[in-house]
Structure formats: structure tokens, C-alpha cells
Amino acid sequence: MALLTGKEYIESLKAFSPEVYIRGERAERVWDHPLLRQTVNHLAAGYDAASAPETRADYSVRSPLIDEDVSRIGHHIQTSFEDVTIKARLTREVSGRRVCAGCMSNMLSVTWAMIHDVDQARGTDYFPRYQAFIKTLQRNGYGIAWGMMDPKGDRTLPPSKQSGSADLRIVERRPDGIVVRGTKLHTTYAPGAHQIVAVPCRALGEADRDFAVSFALPIDAPGVKLIARPSPGPVHAGAMESPLSSKYLGVECLTVFDDVFVPEERVFMCGEWDQCYKLPLYFACLHRQSKCACSAGHTDLLIGTAALLAEVNGLDAKTSHIREKITDMMMAASTAYGCALGAAVEGTTHPSGVFLPDAVVANSGLSYIRSKLAEHLAHIHDVAGGLLVTMPTEADWNNPELRPYIESALAAGGKYSTEDRLRVMHLAQDLAASRLTGTLLGFTINAAGSPVTNRIVVRNLYDLEGRVRIAREIAGLA
Ligand SMILES: Cc1cc2nc3c(=O)[nH]c(=O)nc-3n(C[C@H](O)[C@H](O)[C@H](O)COP(=O)(O)OP(=O)(O)OC[C@H]3O[C@@H](n4cnc5c(N)ncnc54)[C@H](O)[C@@H]3O)c2cc1C
CATH class of the missing domain: 1.20.140.10 (Butyryl-CoA Dehydrogenase, subunit A, domain 3)
Structure with missing residues (x-):
């Protein structure tokens, strides 16, 4: 179902078992973990805005990809002046209430453009795979974590020139997919997401081709480890003190890909270093x-x-x-x-x-x-x-x-x-x-x-x- 209510979103998390660590310990039940409560609540509020009868007309939009209503802020690919101006109004409205609108539709849209370019420049067939992935996201109302920012190490050097770069890279190419290793930093909301998308974060040179990688995976894919930093509010739901941060806001993650297999149909870029910029x-x-x-x-x-x-x-x-x-x-x-x-x-x-x-x-x-x-x-x-x-x-x-x-x-x-x-x-x-x-x-x-x-x-x-x-x-x- 494309438009989940907040409750349905929370229920949907039970089908996933991501490897989350928080304050040094493994967090098993994301949906009712005390240190993840604000994040789940925050994301659920976004689902409610898109699905509730009073706000749905603004916060949802017909997706031409699946011919169903989807969340404007979460899932829509923005293709018009109207899309980006309505999104701006909604973003201002939500950020003025709970700081972050969770505008993942921006990330999905810019990646849409980049992957389209890769196919045009290189004659590859990634774009249809990405389109298929977006349709799956939209149909299921999946939340995403955005893995763009690499650790980057010494800022003056490209990853290939660093000794032991921790940046995400391809370590094996197989007939049915690739194996990736490395880290993405600052992956906001990841424990409350259903899928993680990885994209490159900067221009790369030819020697960095293994770092030119983009893909999507379920958040609980084997080898994906989320080292989460709790959201800023107190653990208890303060009725008076911390009225905003005790209810809302996201965890941040250091996301490790420990030799993770990505099946071919979820690989959207694999070595096209000249397109990363x-x-x-x-x-x-x-x-x-x-x-x-x-x-x-x-x-x-x-x-x-x-x-x-x-x-x-x-x-x-x-x-x-x-x-x-x-x-x-x-x-x-x-x-x-x-x-x-x-x-x-x-x-x-x-x-x-x-x-x-x-x-x-x-x-x-x-x-x-x-x-x-x-x-x-x-x-x-x-x-x-x-x-x-x-x-x-x-x-x-x-x-x-x-x-x-x-x-x-x-x-x-x-x-x-x-x-x-x-x-x-x-x-x-x-x-x-x-x-x-x-x-x-x-x-x-x-x-x-x-x-x-x-x-x-x-x-x-x-x-x-x-x-x-x-x-x-x-x-x-x-
Ligand atoms: C709350 C929050 C949420 C975020 N959420 C996400 C997310 O969901 N997904 C995601 O992928 N990212 C996310 N980010 C990451 C964000 O995009 C980066 O923090 C930002 O791009 C800055 O990169 P950095 O943190 O590596 O800082 P750095 O690049 O290390 O910058 C530090 C300083 O060094 C300077 N510097 C860096 N490199 C050079 C250079 N070569 N030459 C000269 N000066 C240089 C910078 O200008 C800056 O002054 C989030 C960040 C924050 C704070």
C-alpha cells in the first residue's frame, strides 16, 4: 500500500530486523526501543501527514509511475515547478513544527537524474532498474536511509590515494551482482527505514572507479551494521521539559557495509567514475x-x-x-x-x-x-x-x-x-x-x-x- 498511516508504518517495521547498535548495545526491536522512540515517532508523523484525510490533499500526490497516491515529501520524483514549490511550502510547514521534514524525495529525484545520465553516457541499463526500485518503494511506502556521505579520510586526497580508505567501494564483481565494503556516515533515520540507498558523494577520478557505486538494499541485508547515535531529546517522554525533542527527531548512524552482497537488479552504478560529479x-x-x-x-x-x-x-x-x-x-x-x-x-x-x-x-x-x-x-x-x-x-x-x-x-x-x-x-x-x-x-x-x-x-x-x-x-x- 503506497500511503501507510503512522501506525501501519510502525507495524511494517516488524518485518525487518536490522543490525542496530545504540549506546554500545544491540537494539533488537526497533519499533519499541526506548532510544529509538523519537525517531519512529518522527517518521510516523510524516506517514500520518500523507495519509490522514485532513492533510492528504497537500502531502500526497498521484505518482505517474504506479498510478497511486504517494507521499510528496517521502517518495515522489519531482518533475515540475509545481512539485518543487509545493514541496517547499510543506517543508517549511513541517520544519516549523518538528525541525525535519525528512525530504527523501529530493535524494530519490537527484539520483534519478544522475542514473539517467550514466545510461546516456555509457549505454548501461541501470535506469530501468532504478525506476523499478522507485516503484517498489512507492507501492510499499518504504522509508529510506540515505547513504551518500563517505568518511573521506584525508580531505586533500581522493580515496584511491589514501592508505586504507574507509569509503564505500566495490570489492568483488560477480555475474549476479557485486560485493561492497566500507562506510557511510551521518545516515539519518536508518534504524527506522526499510531500505538504504547508497550513492557517491563527490567527483572521482579514473583510479577511484571502485568507489563509484550506487545501489539499494533492504536495511537488514546481511553485513549492514548501523551504529546509531540517539536523537537529542531525553529518553523519557517529558510532558513539560523538552516538549519538542522528547517527542521527535532522528537518530544518526555510522553505517558499515561489511562485505555486503548487492544483487544485480539493485545495482545502479558500478565503476562509472566520470559521472559521479x-x-x-x-x-x-x-x-x-x-x-x-x-x-x-x-x-x-x-x-x-x-x-x-x-x-x-x-x-x-x-x-x-x-x-x-x-x-x-x-x-x-x-x-x-x-x-x-x-x-x-x-x-x-x-x-x-x-x-x-x-x-x-x-x-x-x-x-x-x-x-x-x-x-x-x-x-x-x-x-x-x-x-x-x-x-x-x-x-x-x-x-x-x-x-x-x-x-x-x-x-x-x-x-x-x-x-x-x-x-x-x-x-x-x-x-x-x-x-x-x-x-x-x-x-x-x-x-x-x-x-x-x-x-x-x-x-x-x-x-x-x-x-x-x-x-x-x-x-x-x-
Ligand atoms: C544532522 C545531519 C544530518 C545528515 N544527514 C545525512 C544523511 O542522511 N545522509 C548523508 O549521506 N549525509 C548526511 N549528512 C552529511 C552532510 O551532508 C555532511 O556533514 C556535509 O556534507 C559536510 O561533510 P563532512 O561532515 O564530511 O564535513 P567536512 O567535509 O569534513 O568539512 C569540514 C570542514 O572542512 C572543509 N573541507 C573539507 N574538505 C575540504 C577540502 N578538500 N579543501 C578545503 N576544505 C575542505 C569544509 O569546507 C568544512 O569547513 C548529515 C549531516 C548532518 C549534520
Whole structure:
């Protein structure tokens, strides 16, 4: 069934038994493991959005591949202006509620374009295999983990020049498939996924041909080991403290491929080293367009929290210096979202059918909003006051002997109770002074590629020559 409910998704995990390790121990039952609860919950919320009657019209779309409705954010191959603009709106909406929209449809789409190119350039027959895989994903509503980023070792050297590279590579070619060995880092959500897709992460040279590999496997394929880092929230479902991170967010994984067999029908690239640069290129268009919308959503979340903080402190969002800070944040969110939409307006259709937003606009927007997060977090501290990091804990509030002291000390008058004020302070703390804050920073700065790559893309693709020509004409140069 293409559109699973959150409950059906959780049920579907029982058919898989991935080799997951968390805090040094083997995790057997992913679907009810306490350290994986937030991740499963997070992914289930995405399934619910696409399948629930009230949101389905927005979050699902008819897939021409299987003629069934599929999740826009999770499974759809984006082929139109409409696809990428609707996805941007939804991404902003979801990220403004639970930080990550889990936009795997971006990865599936950019890989669609790259594999199409490989067949065109090399006369191979990978693209029909990839299409068949996408249809299987869509029909079953399978969640995916995205294995793109290799460890890379010494950043100045290609994998073939390093002694003992840990990057993922082909170690054996058999008539019926290949054997792969190595590692992918940062594979978000992997224990809660049904399938893992591996793709190359950078341009490669001829000597690196064994590292030019792409494939898909069930998440529990023999030899795939997931060393998971728990999501940032506390283990217990805090009703008051950590209201966001105790419910949602993903685990991150170091994913090991310990001599894993990949059957031929799931191999999408096998040695075509000269085509690898395409993936980061297409990624720079589509995924960074999404990240503009995603970061606009994070800013929206901070804006709502800042305004509410002002209110529970007995002020309001009209207090002049608070109004200025909130206005700055509104303008930043709107600029980033505007770049997501603007990149779509300037987009083009790749020969494979995938719609690629303009890379210069997308990377400029992302670079800008990335540079604002630290300032916005500082605004939250400013508007909240010191209590943000000094207030008593939820356990103190729940102790009947202590509560009266806290009740009177932290009252701020107005229409909000002390408990309301504490609840809002805890939300602000979750966002701006917690492990979630660190994750949000890492997610903003590094996920979708290092900040310098935004500048490199803009420098390489902006039409500087054309602008110089015009300047020469105006200046009257020959
Ligand atoms: C929360 C989060 C989720 C993620 N999810 C996924 C996922 O699901 N799947 C996935 O595949 N990846 C994922 N990533 C990985 C992400 O794409 C990378 O972290 C990002 O591309 C940066 O790569 P890196 O971490 O290896 O950093 P590095 O490349 O090591 O960068 C560190 C610094 O070194 C600089 N540098 C690196 N190489 C060079 C060089 N040759 N010359 C000069 N300077 C250099 C960089 O510019 C940067 O300043 C995720 C990352 C985060 C933080």
C-alpha cells in the first residue's frame, strides 16, 4: 500500500530486523526501543501527514509511475515547478513544527537524474532498474536511509590515494551482482527505514572507479551494521521539559557495509567514475532549494517562541526592541523562503524529467539563512531572560513541597500562569539551550553540504562574464 498511516508504518517495521547498535548495545526491536522512540515517532508523523484525510490533499500526490497516491515529501520524483514549490511550502510547514521534514524525495529525484545520465553516457541499463526500485518503494511506502556521505579520510586526497580508505567501494564483481565494503556516515533515520540507498558523494577520478557505486538494499541485508547515535531529546517522554525533542527527531548512524552482497537488479552504478560529479551538482539545486524552505521553517518556530516568551514575561511582541528582533527574524525567514521559490522560478527540466531549481539562487538563500541562526538563537536568550538556563526543572515543579516557592517566584502576572510561563521557557530551552540546539546548528550548517560549497556553486555558476560584458559596454570599452 503506497500511503501507510503512522501506525501501519510502525507495524511494517516488524518485518525487518536490522543490525542496530545504540549506546554500545544491540537494539533488537526497533519499533519499541526506548532510544529509538523519537525517531519512529518522527517518521510516523510524516506517514500520518500523507495519509490522514485532513492533510492528504497537500502531502500526497498521484505518482505517474504506479498510478497511486504517494507521499510528496517521502517518495515522489519531482518533475515540475509545481512539485518543487509545493514541496517547499510543506517543508517549511513541517520544519516549523518538528525541525525535519525528512525530504527523501529530493535524494530519490537527484539520483534519478544522475542514473539517467550514466545510461546516456555509457549505454548501461541501470535506469530501468532504478525506476523499478522507485516503484517498489512507492507501492510499499518504504522509508529510506540515505547513504551518500563517505568518511573521506584525508580531505586533500581522493580515496584511491589514501592508505586504507574507509569509503564505500566495490570489492568483488560477480555475474549476479557485486560485493561492497566500507562506510557511510551521518545516515539519518536508518534504524527506522526499510531500505538504504547508497550513492557517491563527490567527483572521482579514473583510479577511484571502485568507489563509484550506487545501489539499494533492504536495511537488514546481511553485513549492514548501523551504529546509531540517539536523537537529542531525553529518553523519557517529558510532558513539560523538552516538549519538542522528547517527542521527535532522528537518530544518526555510522553505517558499515561489511562485505555486503548487492544483487544485480539493485545495482545502479558500478565503476562509472566520470559521472559521479553529477550527483553533488543536482543535489546543490534541489536539496538546497529545500533547505532554504526548511531553515525558513526553523526561523518560524523561533519567531513564534520569541513572541510567546515576550507574552509570558508580561511584555508582548510590540515591545520595541523585541519587535525589532522578531521583525529581523520574519525578514530572514521570508528571504530564505523567497529563495526557495525564486530558485524554482528559475529552474530547468533535466532530460530525465526531474525539475532542478536554480543552483545560484538556492545556494545564495541557504548561505544567507545559515549565517543567521546563531543570531536568532541569541534573540531567544535575550527575549527569554536568564531563566532560560537557570529555571528549576520539571521534577522540582512536580514536587508539592517546592512548587509553591516556584509558583510565586516565577509568576509574571498578566494572563499567563506560572506553569504556562515555565512551559514556554522549556520550549525555548529545548530550542536554544539544549542538545537539540546543537543538533539544530549542525543540521543547519552541515546537512546539505559545508557552507563553503554554497559559495563555490555561486562563484562557478553566476554569469560573471555576462555582467563584465555589460559593464564594459556601458563604460565604452572596445
Ligand atoms: C544532522 C545531519 C544530518 C545528515 N544527514 C545525512 C544523511 O542522511 N545522509 C548523508 O549521506 N549525509 C548526511 N549528512 C552529511 C552532510 O551532508 C555532511 O556533514 C556535509 O556534507 C559536510 O561533510 P563532512 O561532515 O564530511 O564535513 P567536512 O567535509 O569534513 O568539512 C569540514 C570542514 O572542512 C572543509 N573541507 C573539507 N574538505 C575540504 C577540502 N578538500 N579543501 C578545503 N576544505 C575542505 C569544509 O569546507 C568544512 O569547513 C548529515 C549531516 C548532518 C549534520
